[in-house]
Structures are given as structure tokens and as C-alpha cells.
Amino acid sequence: MFKNFFRTILICSALITAALAGRASAATLVNGAGATFPYPLYSKWFSEYAKIDPSVKFNYQSIGSGGGIKQTLARTVDFGATDKFLTDAQLKSAPGKILHIPTVMGAVVVTYNIPGIGKGLRLTPDVLADIYLGKITKWNDPRIVSVNKGLKLPANAIVVVHRSDGSGTSAIFTDYLSSVSADWKRKVGMGASVNWPVGLGGKGNEGVAGQIKNVKNSIGYVELAYAFENKLPYSAIRNASGNFVEPTIKSTSAAAAGAAKSMPADFRISLVNQPGKDTYPIVGFTWLLVYQQQKDAVKGRKLVEFLNWELKKGQKMAAAILYAPLPEKVVKMVENTIKTIKY
Amino acid sequence: MEKESSTGRKAVSAEQSVSQTRSMKKILSGDSIFKGITICFALSILFILLLMVYEMGRESFPSIRQFGLKFITSSTWDAVAEDFGALPFIYGSVISSLLALLLATPLSVGTAIFVTEISQKRIGGIISALVELLAAIPSVIYGLWGVLVMAPWLQRSVQPFLIDHFGYLPFFQGAPYGVSMMAAVIILMIMIVPIITSISKEVLMAIPQSQREAAVALGATRWEMIRMAVLPYGRSGILGAVILGLGRAIGETMAVTMVIGNTPQISLSLLSPAYTMPSVIANEFAETTTRMHSAALMEIGLILLAVTLLVNVLARLLVWSVTRGTAGGGRIQ
Numbered sequence: 001m002f003k004n005f006f007r008t009i010l011i012c013s014a015l016i017t018a019a020l021a022g023r024a025s026a027a028t029l030v031n032g033a034g035a036t037f038p039y040p041l042y043s044k045w046f047s048e049y050a051k052i053d054p055s056v057k058f059n060y061q062s063i064g065s066g067g068g069i070k071q072t073l074a075r076t077v078d079f080g081a082t083d084k085f086l087t088d089a090q091l092k093s094a095p096g097k098i099l100h101i102p103t104v105m106g107a108v109v110v111t112y113n114i115p116g117i118g119k120g121l122r123l124t125p126d127v128l129a130d131i132y133l134g135k136i137t138k139w140n141d142p143r144i145v146s147v148n149k150g151l152k153l154p155a156n157a158i159v160v161v162h163r164s165d166g167s168g169t170s171a172i173f174t175d176y177l178s179s180v181s182a183d184w185k186r187k188v189g190m191g192a193s194v195n196w197p198v199g200l201g202g203k204g205n206e207g208v209a210g211q212i213k214n215v216k217n218s219i220g221y222v223e224l225a226y227a228f229e230n231k232l233p234y235s236a237i238r239n240a241s242g243n244f245v246e247p248t249i250k251s252t253s254a255a256a257a258g259a260a261k262s263m264p265a266d267f268r269i270s271l272v273n274q275p276g277k278d279t280y281p282i283v284g285f286t287w288l289l290v291y292q293q294q295k296d297a298v299k300g301r302k303l304v305e306f307l308n309w310e311l312k313k314g315q316k317m318a319a320a321i322l323y324a325p326l327p328e329k330v331v332k333m334v335e336n337t338i339k340t341i342k343y
Numbered sequence: 344m345e346k347e348s349s350t351g352r353k354a355v356s357a358e359q360s361v362s363q364t365r366s367m368k369k370i371l372s373g374d375s376i377f378k379g380i381t382i383c384f385a386l387s388i389l390f391i392l393l394l395m396v397y398e399m400g401r402e403s404f405p406s407i408r409q410f411g412l413k414f415i416t417s418s419t420w421d422a423v424a425e426d427f428g429a430l431p432f433i434y435g436s437v438i439s440s441l442l443a444l445l446l447a448t449p450l451s452v453g454t455a456i457f458v459t460e461i462s463q464k465r466i467g468g469i470i471s472a473l474v475e476l477l478a479a480i481p482s483v484i485y486g487l488w489g490v491l492v493m494a495p496w497l498q499r500s501v502q503p504f505l506i507d508h509f510g511y512l513p514f515f516q517g518a519p520y521g522v523s524m525m526a527a528v529i530i531l532m533i534m535i536v537p538i539i540t541s542i543s544k545e546v547l548m549a550i551p552q553s554q555r556e557a558a559v560a561l562g563a564t565r566w567e568m569i570r571m572a573v574l575p576y577g578r579s580g581i582l583g584a585v586i587l588g589l590g591r592a593i594g595e596t597m598a599v600t601m602v603i604g605n606t607p608q609i610s611l612s613l614l615s616p617a618y619t620m621p622s623v624i625a626n627e628f629a630e631t632t633t634r635m636h637s638a639a640l641m642e643i644g645l646i647l648l649a650v651t652l653l654v655n656v657l658a659r660l661l662v663w664s665v666t667r668g669t670a671g672g673g674r675i676q
Contacts, residue, residue, distance in 0.1 A: 036629075064629030064630045065630055065632070066628075066629055066631045066632045066637075067629055069632055090632075157518065159518070159520065164605030164626050165625075165627065165629070165630070166422075166626065166627045166628075166629060166630025166631065167630060168630075188423065189423035189424065191422055192627075192630040192631075192632070193627045193630065193636075194421070194423050195419070195420060195421035195422070195423065199606070200520055200605070200616050201604060201605030201606055201616070201618075201626075202522075202605070203626065207490065207601065211490075211520075211521075214494060214495040214498060214521055215498065215520055215521065
């Protein structure tokens with residue numbers, strides 16, 4: 001009996017030691033967690049970077065911005081990622097100074113399904129806000145018709161679709177509506193999940209796109225990359241300079257260029273409704289969250305090396321998979337911020 | 344002399360050690376170890392449940408303190424203003440599960456009766472294998488099928504028909520969106536049919552043949568035999584199957600989230616979108632940034648646990664009251 005017992009213990013402990021030894025002998029592991037929106041790009045970056053520096057392995061879990069912020073504040077990960085910058089209160093509650101490192105930009109595209117109208121819908125900010133507030137209910141509303149002279153808009157009720165899951169896409173979209181409509185700001189506000197006045201909720205980009213495809217006379221919003229890959233129709237939105245601009249990688253990057261002058265040193269800025277002739281107005285940064293004082297010297301150095309690589313080589317990969325790269329001016333500013341990381 | 348005593352001591356100590364190993368053997372005998380291990384297993388389940396309740400209670404404390412009872416009577420769900428009320432979610436969960444159960448029970452029990460009492464063995468075998476196959480399909484597949492195939496079909500064909508012909512009823516008012524309470528009920532029904540069918544089938548198969556023979560010998564037709572001898576005998580087992588189905592329906596997350604429309608509102612109309620408790624947790628938990636928001640979601644989890652517990656207790660009482668006094672078969676009028 002005892003003999004068996006001991007044997008079991010011996011085998012167990014041998015297995016555990018083997019497992020631990022296996023971990024220890026592997027490459028330096030840098031753990032991160034957070035936003036789902038940039039996940040396709042980050043996973044491409046990390047797999048490309050593994051070829052350049054095999055001594056480090058990045059492990060990124062796309063658990064959502066909320067989770068990324070929580071884990072960063074608790075220091076259970078080496079870096080976090082978020083589509084929504086931290087509040088002053090959150091920064092204060094952190095055990096050390098947290099830097100926001102913007103990586104790329106995302107745009108939110110307004111898509112629709114109106115029978116007979118394939119392309120070319122134009123929307124003004126106030127019309128978009130009033131559709132989502134439930135004030136404009138018909139496609140042939142005079143305010144929509146007045147900016148869409150060439151289109152034959154039907155007299156049908158508008159079916160509004162929004163995201164049901166908390167998401168950075170919703171955060172950027174509601175941030176935009178808050179910035180262009182005082183009514184929206186007062187009644188709804190901005191956030192990853194808000195109390196929608198009207199509409200159906202679809203889960204994820206695919207849920208929203210699926211409902212728009214199925215329901216005639218509907219309107220909704222999805223991420224730029226998703227709209228492009230699935231060839232969804234998108235509307236041009238009137239920007240702060242008064243031009244109707246279609247969402248593209250270029251018009252998205254233009255938003256950060258437009259904001260470069262007023263860019264705060266910690267990059268905590270909303271990019272919606274930025275000035276510029278060709279700027280698409282519904283745009284947001286996505287950030288990595290990094291502690292200025294790194295706990296582990298080896299991991300800290302590897303992280304900084306990666307960040308510098310991402311700013312130079314990584315940015316060039318972004319456009320190919322439909323993320324808007326940072327404009328040159330902002331890259332310079334970020335480089336200076338990365339220099340302040342100590343390890 | 345000294346030698347003798349030393350050998351004597353040796354003998355005594357040897358005897359002692361023998362009896363010690365014997366008692367050790369008794370303590371470590373297979374039976375008692377087995378008993379200890381099973382007790383540990385049984386207690387660990389209780390422990391996990393208590394730990395879950397404790398953790399959820401602790402995490403949801405800010406919301407419990409802030410909203411009190413208003414949490415289950417208010418219909419506002421506003422994460423920006425941090426004003427939370429769970430009534431639409433409780434309503435959505437309870438109604439969608441009960442309606443699904445209402446549709447699934449006759450279908451399942453009917454299938455079980457056909458397989459055990461009426462069909463040929465081979466055909467019955469094929470049917471029950473197919474039904475069990477349904478149970479193996481992951482819920483996300485049901486959800487995708489629901490949102491891509493069923494919801495558009497409901498929107499194009501079924502819901503306009505209902506609005507045109509039964510639009511005067513409060514249950515069929517509003518615009519046809521496809522994604523709706525109705526879609527959730529149908530998906531849930533399909534998902535719980537296999538579990539109710541296969542357990543009901545096992546219950547009916549366990550009924551002694553002599554019951555059936557006795558009924559037939561008294562001149563009963565096949566329907567009368569099923570009604571008087573088979574169903575009353577299997578009543579408690581079938582109820583148990585229905586309860587298991589209900590448990591699955593209330594907790595189902597993925598498939599329902601994809602087709603229910605995710606709008607926190609209480610509407611009598613089956614065509615309007617709704618929301619359930621598991622869906623709102625799945626939708627919002629990953630992106631919560633404020634303490635109050637996650638506390639409110641935790642409290643919904645706690646309510647879900649309480650509702651499930653309540654339903655189970657009620658069902659137990661139902662089974663108990665039904666089985667009391669009718670242990671052997673039904674009365675013949």
C-alpha cells in the first residue's frame with residue numbers, strides 16, 4: 001500500500017519538475033491581454049517578430065479591452081491592450097505609471113441595406129445621430145433626401161442595428177455620436193455598451209452584418225476591415241470640414257494626422273470628428289498599455305525592442321490587413337515615449 | 344537471563360509491530376479509502392457551489408447595496424449612467440424557456456411513445472439515433488444556423504403571415520425582424536427536444552411489459568393502453584426529463600444570444616426582440632470597465648442561479664405531488 005503511495009508521489013513530483021523545467025528552459029515569455037479589435041494584426045506582428053528574435057515569445061490573449069485594463073492594473077500581464085483609454089481614476093489606482101502606446105487606428109463604417117440603392121448613401125452627423133436616437137424613422141425623411149439628391153429613397157421605416165456585445169467598435173461609434181449631438185450625449189453618452197434608444201442588437205461584427213443583410217431598410221455599423229472584407233456597402237459621412245468622406249485606410253490615418261497638433265503627451269485622445277479636408281470622422285486609436293518602470297529587466301528590454309520594431313516594420317504590415325498605420329508625426333512622438341520606459 | 348529478556352522484548356515488539364501493521368491495514372483497507380474518496384468528491388461539489396455563491400455575492404455587493412430590490416423590478420439597463428435593472432432579462436429567460444418547453448414536451452413525449460410503443464424496432468432505432476445526434480451539435484452551430492437560415496426565413500415567410508392573419512393578437516404585433524423572442528423559442532425547442540426525448544424513451548422502455556399486457560387483456564385499444572397503463576407509470580420519469588430540458592433551456596447562452604435580438608425590453612409580442620440573463624453576461628462581461636457594471640452582471644449571474652434553483656425545487660415538488668399515491672399506474676374510470 002505504502003509502496004504504491006510513494007510510487008505515485010514520486011511519479012507525480014517527477015512530472016511536475018519536468019513540466020517546470022520545460023517552462024524554464026523555453027524562450028522569454030512576454031504575456032499580454034486585451035482588445036479583440038487589433039488581435040489579427042497583433043498576432044501577425046508577434047509571429048513575424050518571432051522569426052526576427054527567437055529568444056522571446058509573445059503570448060497575446062484577446063479577452064476584450066475591459067479585461068486587458070483589469071489585468072494590466074492587477075499586473076498579471078506584462079502588457080495590456082485597449083481600444084478605450086484609461087480614466088484618470090484608473091491611472092491613479094495603478095501600482096505604477098502606465099503609458100499608452102498607440103499602435104494603429106480603426107475606423108467604424110456605417111453600412112446599410114436599402115433595396116435599389118447599392119452604393120453612394122451620404123449621411124450628415126446630425127442625421128446619423130437622429131436615426132440612432134429614433135427621431136428620424138423613414139428613409140425618405142427630408143433631411144436624408146436633401147443630401148442624397150440622386151438617390152431614390154423608399155418611404156420605409158428604418159431598422160436600426162447596433163452591437164449587443166460590449167466592444168471598442170461601439171465605443172468609437174458612440175464617442176462620435178456624443179461629439180456631434182448634444183442630445184445623444186445627454187440621453188445616451190459613450191461607452192462599450194450603452195442603453196440604445198432604438199434598434200436590434202447583433203453579436204459581433206458578423207451579427208450586425210448578418211442582420212443588415214437579412215433585414216431590408218436597415219442601417220448599422222461595423223469595423224472598417226470587416227466591411228471591406230465582406231464587401232458591404234458603406235456611406236460617406238460629412239466630416240468637420242464639411243466634406244463627405246468615404247472610409248478608407250488613408251482617410252482613417254488622416255484623422256491622427258489632423259489631431260497631431262493637439263496630441264497630448266500621453267496619447268489619451270479621442271480621434272472622432274478631427275479636422276482635415278480628407279479626414280474620415282469615425283476613427284479611434286487602439287493602444288498598448290505598458291508600465292513605465294518594468295519589473296523584469298529581461299522582459300522589459302524585449303518589450304521595448306518589440307515596440308521599436310512595431311513602429312518601423314510593423315506599421316508597414318498594417319494597411320495590408322486593413323488597419324490604418326500611424327502618420328509619421330505621431331510615430332516620432334511615440335518613439336520618444338518608448339524611450340522613457342525603464343528596465 | 345539478560346539474553347532471555349532481550350529476546351522476550353524482541354518477541355513482544357515484533358508482536359506489537361504485527362498488530363500495528365494490521366490496524367494500519369484496516370485503516371488503509373480498500374473499502375475505507377474508497378469511502379473517504381467518495382465523501383471528498385461529494386463534498387467538493389457542495390464546496391464548489393458554495394464558493395461560487397460566495398464569490399458572486401462578494402463581487403456583486405456594490406450593485407446589491409446600490410440598487411437593492413429595485414434591481415429585479417427596474418427595466419433600465421444603462422452602463423453609461425450606471426443604472427441597472429434586470430427585469431427584462433429575467434422576463435426574457437423565463438418566458439423563452441417556458442415557451443420552448445411547452446412546444447418541446449409534446450413533441451418529445453410523442454416521439455418517445457412512437458419509438459417505444461408503436462414503431463417497428465428498426466425504424467424506432469433509426470429515429471432515436473437521429474434525435475440523439477441532435478444533442479451532439481454544439482450550440483454555436485445552432486446559433487449560426489438560426490441567424491443565417493432560420494431568422495431570415497421567419498422574417499420573410501412566417502412572421503408576415505402571422506402579422507397578416509393574427510395581427511389582432513398582442514402576441515403577433517410589430518415589424519418582422521426575424522431575430523426575436525420567437526426565433527429564440529424555436530432554437531431552444533430544437534435544442535431541448537433530444538434530451539427530453541431520449542430520457543422519456545428510456546423511462547417508457549423500463550415500464551414492465553406486464554402492465555401493457557394487462558391493459559390489452561382487459562380489452563384496451565392501443566391508445567387506451569398507452570394512456571392508462573404506460574403514461575401514468577412513467578409520469579415521474581417524464582417530468583424529470585422535462586425538468587432537465589428546462590435546465591438546459593434556461594442556461595443556454597450562445598444560440599439564444601445570436602437570434603434573440605438582444606434588446607432589453609418586455610413585450611408580449613413574440614415578434615419583438617428580447618434579451619436573456621446568460622446573453623447579457625456573455626455580451627457585456629468582457630468589456631466592462633467600471634466596478635458597478637461588472638457587479639451588476641455578477642448579480643444577474645446570482646439571480647440566474649437563484650431562478651434555476653427555484654425552478655428545480657418547484658419541479659421536484661411537482662414530481663413529488665404527482666407520484667404520491669399513483670405509484671403503480673393510473674385509475675381506470
